[in-house]
Amino acid sequence: MKSIKFVNGLVPAIIQDSQSREVLMLGYMNQDALDQTLASKKITFYSRSKQRLWMKGEESGNTLELVSIKNDCDSDALLIQAKPAGPTCHKGTKTCWGEVSRVNYYEIERLENSIQDRIENPKNGSYVSALISEGINKVAQKVGEEAVEVVIEAMDNNDALFLEESADLLFHYLILLQAKGYSLKEVLAVLKLRNSNN
Secondary structure (H helix, E strand, C coil): CCCCCCECCEEEEEEEECCCCCEEEEEEECHHHHHHHHHHCECEEEECCCCEEEECCCCCCCCEEEEEEEECCCCCCEEEEEEECCCCCCCCCCCCCCCCCCCCCHHHHHHHHHHHHHHHCCCCCCHHHHHHHCCHHHHHHHHHHHHHHHHHHHCCCCHHHHHHHHHHHHHHHHHHHHHCCCCHHHHHHHHHHHHHHC
16 A cells, blocks of 8 residues: 555545445544554544544444555545445444445456356366356357246246246356356446437
8 A cells, every 4th residue: 555645644534335335434544543444454533523533333333344445546545445334324324325225246246256267267166167168159058048947937936946047047147258258347338328328
């Protein structure tokens, strides 16, 4: 981490959920707060109103566990990724902007990264590695098979099976995308473009 430029002894710290990537809150840190955060792995701020250090959640128990810290291009602001233990805002909402949690794409990104790793570093016993070794036609065929199974379950009344088959379809579709050198983000970009043209 580059040398931080404190202004009047403080630097703004943007807190982001390490999984959902939602912005949770904004606080301020001085050098002591930063040092304590790094040492304890619990996000600690400098309270301008109380004129002292305070660990987020010291009273409520809704702490923020440190995952990573980055400073921006000018070294005068911090982006801190954290794991929240409960609502971040003192008003009981997940964020200080009262936002409802969005869809968590972080898990899909993790799955895509895992698939990519199995493609680039084949592993014995790995389903993904074995499927990829059979070639792109086999991967595409599996997506087709899973799509048919989703259609069949959609016409039935077993919700659990429908969700299971939907998960299988998404998983194999992600494998196909990676095998073709693409990611779900690129598919979403096409949908976004279509939406803007409507």
